[in-house]
Amino acid sequence: MTVYQATVSAPVNIAVIKYWGKRDTKLILPTNSSLSVTLDQDHLRSTTTSRADESFERDILWLNGKEDPIKEGGRLATCIGEMKKLRKQYEDANPNEPKISSYRVHIASNNNFPTAAGLASSASGFAALVSSLAALYKLPSSPSELSLIARQGSGSACRSLFGGFVAWEMGSATSGTDSLAVEVAPREHWPEMQALVCVVSDKKKGTSSTSGMQRTVETSTLLQHRIREVVPKRMEQMIRAIKDKDFTTFAEVTMRDSNSFHAVALDTDPPIFYMNDVSRAIIATIVEYNRASVAAGGPVKAAYTFDAGPNAVIYALEKDMAEIIRLVCYFFPQGVSFEDPMGVFPSGVQSGVPEGFDVNVVKVAETGSVSRLIHTRVGGGPRVLDDSKETLLAQDGSLKV
Numbered sequence: 001m002t003v004y005q006a007t008v009s010a011p012v013n014i015a016v017i018k019y020w021g022k023r024d025t026k027l028i029l030p031t032n033s034s035l036s037v038t039l040d041q042d043h044l045r046s047t048t049t050s051r052a053d054e055s056f057e058r059d060i061l062w063l064n065g066k067e068d069p070i071k072e073g074g075r076l077a078t079c080i081g082e083m084k085k086l087r088k089q090y091e092d093a094n095p096n097e098p099k100i101s102s103y104r105v106h107i108a109s110n111n112n113f114p115t116a117a118g119l120a121s122s123a124s125g126f127a128a129l130v131s132s133l134a135a136l137y138k139l140p141s142s143p144s145e146l147s148l149i150a151r152q153g154s155g156s157a158c159r160s161l162f163g164g165f166v167a168w169e170m171g172s173a174t175s176g177t178d179s180l181a182v183e184v185a186p187r188e189h190w191p192e193m194q195a196l197v198c199v200v201s202d203k204k205k206g207t208s209s210t211s212g213m214q215r216t217v218e219t220s221t222l223l224q225h226r227i228r229e230v231v232p233k234r235m236e237q238m239i240r241a242i243k244d245k246d247f248t249t250f251a252e253v254t255m256r257d258s259n260s261f262h263a264v265a266l267d268t269d270p271p272i273f274y275m276n277d278v279s280r281a282i283i284a285t286i287v288e289y290n291r292a293s294v295a296a297g298g299p300v301k302a303a304y305t306f307d308a309g310p311n312a313v314i315y316a317l318e319k320d321m322a323e324i325i326r327l328v329c330y331f332f333p334q335g336v337s338f339e340d341p342m343g344v345f346p347s348g349v350q351s352g353v354p355e356g357f358d359v360n361v362v363k364v365a366e367t368g369s370v371s372r373l374i375h376t377r378v379g380g381g382p383r384v385l386d387d388s389k390e391t392l393l394a395q396d397g398s399l400k401v
């Protein structure tokens, strides 16, 4: 008996030009284009196994070992349904292929980091879901074509279909067929780009991105300025900065766009606050770090950005990352040792402050205010794994325990 199954992993992406606002909430069409950096799956990933079988009675998804209900008309059902449609088209065009598009599917997925905590789990999760079904169905679809479907799971997920530096073009069609992800540059173009995720809280957040951005669309006047005037120019600046590997512009635009997104959150009625005091202290640290570097005749060396939560992501080039980790450890002691997945500190981190940094600008935070640091770098797109080794489903198609 043939088993129709595939296992794929997909990466997280963190936007440097933020998506915030939908013009169509069902199709998930955004009010502005956005741009992100894909992070390395060696450190942060969703892994998903999908199987189609005639004997299955219903579609099931297990997320981190627990069944996640697939609601009729919901985002999961839409993505799975769209993928089945693509398979049907493929079967119609290739009559010798097995007719598996009508079978129910069992899907199991794990995130190797906290889910729904503002660490972009919906992005890697829906990208892995769509990619695993594409591998199971042997679809010839391009990443941009698959991004059209991942987008309907969670907007930011469409950008996780590519590695490197990725734009989500907002498009203009009401059908959404031109609202898709495209590669701006592959990871190999700027492999020195690294990221430090500072986990300020890994608890579920108060206002979800979905409901928060809808409230912003309905009530913020500042959002209209952001959509019309601010983002279009920044998209051009950012694409140029990436192509030219101009870190100073990359960093300045990244920080300004994070600020602009949090400003429109504040301009929402009632206001939405995603950053907390720890987040603001991280901003002050990076601002002072860059000031000291520029004052000494050096470059801008770090960029902060915050999604819909208090966690910071600091982008920096490889050459400066050790200094930045030491600095963050000095002001935000975690109380646990730094995991160091890339082996930067063979004999442990010595926290410290670079020369010229004014230590009076920031107070040392309470231990554990930043609970964890995840050091990673720009990474590649979804990976098809060896299903015989990596499968998350048992032989009978139930969840593997």
Ligand SMILES: Nc1ncnc2c1ncn2[C@@H]1O[C@H](COP(=O)(O)OP(=O)(O)OP(=O)(O)O)[C@@H](O)[C@H]1O
Binding pocket: 046, 047, 063, 068, 109, 110, 111, 114, 115, 116, 117, 118, 119, 120, 121, 122, 123, 124, 125, 126, 128, 129, 156, 208, 209, 307, 308, 309
């Ligand atoms: N591996 C996965 N497979 C399928 N769906 C997933 C997966 N991981 C997360 N999701 C979906 O995404 C939801 C979490 O999305 P949510 O936007 O609340 O959090 P987040 O993505 O971690 O935060 P943010 O988007 O603000 O960075 C989960 O409840 C689940 O529905």
Ligand SMILES: C[C@@](O)(CCOP(=O)(O)OP(=O)(O)O)CC(=O)O
Binding pocket: 014, 015, 017, 018, 019, 020, 028, 034, 122, 153, 154, 155, 156, 157, 209, 210, 211, 306, 307, 308
């Ligand atoms: C702040 C953001 O991270 C918002 C992400 O929003 P989501 O993609 O999670 O929202 P939905 O489309 O409603 O699922 C910015 C970004 O990733 O561009």
